[in-house]
Amino acid sequence: MEQKRLGRQTVALARPPVLTGWAGVAGKKEGEGPLAAQFHYVSQDDSFGEKSWEKAESAMQRMALSAALDQAGRTASELDYALAGDLLNQCISSSFALRGQEVPFYGLYGACSTMAESLSLAALLLDGGFGARAAAVTSSHFCSAERQYRTPLEYGSQRTPTAQWTVTGAGAVVLETEGAGPRVTHVTTGKIVDKGVKDPANMGAAMAPAAYDTIRAHLAETGRKPSFYDLIVTGDLGELGREIVLDFFHRDGVELKNLSDCGLLVYDLERQDVHCGGSGCGCSAVALTSLFLPGLKQGRWKHILFCGTGALLSPTSTQQGESIPGICHAVALEGPA
Amino acid sequence: MEQKRLGRQTVALARPPVLTGWAGVAGKKEGEGPLAAQFHYVSQDDSFGEKSWEKAESAMQRMALSAALDQAGRTASELDYALAGDLLNQCISSSFALRGQEVPFYGLYGACSTMAESLSLAALLLDGGFGARAAAVTSSHFCSAERQYRTPLEYGSQRTPTAQWTVTGAGAVVLETEGAGPRVTHVTTGKIVDKGVKDPANMGAAMAPAAYDTIRAHLAETGRKPSFYDLIVTGDLGELGREIVLDFFHRDGVELKNLSDCGLLVYDLERQDVHCGGSGCGCSAVALTSLFLPGLKQGRWKHILFCGTGALLSPTSTQQGESIPGICHAVALEGPA
Numbered sequence: 001m002e003q004k005r006l007g008r009q010t011v012a013l014a015r016p017p018v019l020t021g022w023a024g025v026a027g028k029k030e031g032e033g034p035l036a037a038q039f040h041y042v043s044q045d046d047s048f049g050e051k052s053w054e055k056a057e058s059a060m061q062r063m064a065l066s067a068a069l070d071q072a073g074r075t076a077s078e079l080d081y082a083l084a085g086d087l088l089n090q091c092i093s094s095s096f097a098l099r100g101q102e103v104p105f106y107g108l109y110g111a112c113s114t115m116a117e118s119l120s121l122a123a124l125l126l127d128g129g130f131g132a133r134a135a136a137v138t139s140s141h142f143c144s145a146e147r148q149y150r151t152p153l154e155y156g157s158q159r160t161p162t163a164q165w166t167v168t169g170a171g172a173v174v175l176e177t178e179g180a181g182p183r184v185t186h187v188t189t190g191k192i193v194d195k196g197v198k199d200p201a202n203m204g205a206a207m208a209p210a211a212y213d214t215i216r217a218h219l220a221e222t223g224r225k226p227s228f229y230d231l232i233v234t235g236d237l238g239e240l241g242r243e244i245v246l247d248f249f250h251r252d253g254v255e256l257k258n259l260s261d262c263g264l265l266v267y268d269l270e271r272q273d274v275h276c277g278g279s280g281c282g283c284s285a286v287a288l289t290s291l292f293l294p295g296l297k298q299g300r301w302k303h304i305l306f307c308g309t310g311a312l313l314s315p316t317s318t319q320q321g322e323s324i325p326g327i328c329h330a331v332a333l334e335g336p337a
Numbered sequence: 338m339e340q341k342r343l344g345r346q347t348v349a350l351a352r353p354p355v356l357t358g359w360a361g362v363a364g365k366k367e368g369e370g371p372l373a374a375q376f377h378y379v380s381q382d383d384s385f386g387e388k389s390w391e392k393a394e395s396a397m398q399r400m401a402l403s404a405a406l407d408q409a410g411r412t413a414s415e416l417d418y419a420l421a422g423d424l425l426n427q428c429i430s431s432s433f434a435l436r437g438q439e440v441p442f443y444g445l446y447g448a449c450s451t452m453a454e455s456l457s458l459a460a461l462l463l464d465g466g467f468g469a470r471a472a473a474v475t476s477s478h479f480c481s482a483e484r485q486y487r488t489p490l491e492y493g494s495q496r497t498p499t500a501q502w503t504v505t506g507a508g509a510v511v512l513e514t515e516g517a518g519p520r521v522t523h524v525t526t527g528k529i530v531d532k533g534v535k536d537p538a539n540m541g542a543a544m545a546p547a548a549y550d551t552i553r554a555h556l557a558e559t560g561r562k563p564s565f566y567d568l569i570v571t572g573d574l575g576e577l578g579r580e581i582v583l584d585f586f587h588r589d590g591v592e593l594k595n596l597s598d599c600g601l602l603v604y605d606l607e608r609q610d611v612h613c614g615g616s617g618c619g620c621s622a623v624a625l626t627s628l629f630l631p632g633l634k635q636g637r638w639k640h641i642l643f644c645g646t647g648a649l650l651s652p653t654s655t656q657q658g659e660s661i662p663g664i665c666h667a668v669a670l671e672g673p674a
Contacts, residue, residue: 005467008441011467011468014466052657054654055657080342088653089426089652089653090424090448090651090654091446092649096654096662098529099531099649099662100531101529102528104345105526105527105528105664107446107454108446109428109445110443110444117443120443124461124462124465124467125461125465127465128462128465128467130348130465189441189442189443192435192442194437312427312432312433312436312444314425316426316429317427320388320389320392325432
């Protein structure tokens with residue numbers, strides 16, 4: 001058998017799966033941001049026609065999956081696996097979105113790293129020879145997240161300067177063993193990293209050490225220089241978290257000039273009052289499906305290292321005085337052959 | 338490449354991974370039940386020396402993983418992957434248990450099917466050639482689950498007759514590509530099945546259709562008769578859920594004489610006042626690690642179909658009038674060669 005494992009965290013895929021379809025669905029605020037023109041669908045009503053924010057989030061996932069399947073020219077019945085997760089308690093957005101699709105399903109919890117986690121596992125399952133097609137799906141919704149994690153919207157709470165804004169959005173990608181499109185060539189699985197940050201309004205700082213850890217491992221284990229990638233992009237570290245990662249690399253004598261963050265790409269930070277940037281599973285999901293994958297397909301970029309970042313806390317863990325464990329999964333994407 | 342996929346949901350592993358270490362850790366009530374003598378560790382104090390039930394649950398996971406690694410003669414640094422999940426919001430038992438282990442980690446959410454889901458994905462990752470060793474871990478705790486899903490213990494709420502009792506317990510298994518021990522030969526991935534049951538105090542009935550669906554798919558796709566297995570065992574359907582599965586098969590003209598349920602094995606239903614039986618991620622996890630794997634190793638059984646069952650609801654989905662989506666993942670286990 002071919003040697004796939006390059007090091008402690010990274011595997012090179014022997015038969016890189018192809019991304020044949022993708023779609024990003026977003027809410028009103030996101031539809032007023034820099035990615036507006038690229039979303040598959042933007043709702044002017046964040047309820048998406050549903051009776052609760054939670055049901056709206058499920059509706060977004062279903063729309064994204066359906067559109068991604070359309071682009072791939074496939075139906076749900078042709079999927080061998082669907083992998084999905086979200087931020088809601090017991091991941092109900094995903095379970096209720098995938099209910100009725102009749103697809104073998106694995107539920108994930110990776111907080112805001114879920115797009116990268118689901119993409120990683122989908123790619124590994126296809127490369128492992130277990131199926132020909134898989135979907136990776138995730139979502140977040142500002143209103144369901146605020147209600148669950150912080151305070152009901154009606155309270156009109158003041159936000160701290162380090163806070164980020166949960167993206168109302170969903171992303172879905174379809175991977176296949178055959179076809180044309182961008183490919184997943186490497187998967188670097190994250191370890192849980194916790195440097196003791198306890199402020200749930202500063203999750204960029206909590207996740208930055210995990211992002212540094214995974215990106216460093218990926219570069220060391222693949223032997224690639226940062227400049228190999230047109231973009232190294234983290235999930236939702238925001239302004240502050242990105243600076244911390246840059247600082248960590250700077251101390252190693254590495255200037256990560258091509259480091260970007262989805263949290264800084266989804267909104268116009270000057271104009272949209274989102275403090276440190278976007279966050280949530282939907283943040284990296286809509287950036288992947290509406291910016292990076294189209295850009296790879298069109299030849300704007302050739303290599304992107306997509307690094308989903310997640311803060312593995314809960315309101316209960318914070319109430320009990322715990323610090324915030326972070327994780328980051330990296331997926332190396334390459335333009336069409 | 339060899340053909341691994343047998344049908345819509347089932348794959349046959351080309352190089353069946355070996356279970357080289359396992360351990361079940363349980364609470365006081367479980368330690369007074371039929372499996373008492375087989376647990377790796379039973380605490381007389383359900384706090385496990387921690388200051389909260391949530392921290393106690395994490396402590397159980399760490400103990401189970403540590404003991405499973407000991408049995409395998411391995412350390413955490415030798416694991417290529419750890420896969421874990423639990424019932425708590427944002428799966429904090431798992432994240433905080435795996436924090437500090439320095440292991441590439443994928444978080445899962447499969448509700449009470451998590452032992453089977455983590456075992457499935459761990460086996461697939463090894464069979465796919467992505468690593469040599471992986472761990473699958475899960476837990477549940479009666480007190481953290483009651484507080485989160487139902488009412489605080491202090492209220493002393495009356496339980497309905499169809500209710501089940503969340504097992505205080507954790508299980509961990511170590512899988513390797515080489516070694517001696519029981520093996521994972523097939524993985525049948527569940528689809529989400531929802532037949533409209535809305536009563537969260539009757540989760541056996543909600544999950545039974547998913548169990549039927551997956552077991553039927555497994556048998557059809559492998560061409561195996563039910564009698565091929567010494568035991569076909571569901572996760573935590575309890576008395577009522579098990580009867581529903583038997584009834585579904587009976588209508589198909591199949592008598593599933595060897596169908597058992599972990600929820601009926603962990604407690605003495607006559608003596609321990611648990612109504613319909615045990616439930617929770619820990620239920621099938623302690624039955625797997627303390628009964629089935631030792632029994633396979635000792636030759637008591639040769640083939641077991643281990644079917645984790647999960648109810649993918651949340652308190653919020655129930656409050657919003659939703660029915661309960663169920664899922665069941667099946668793993669075919671075979672005694673040492």
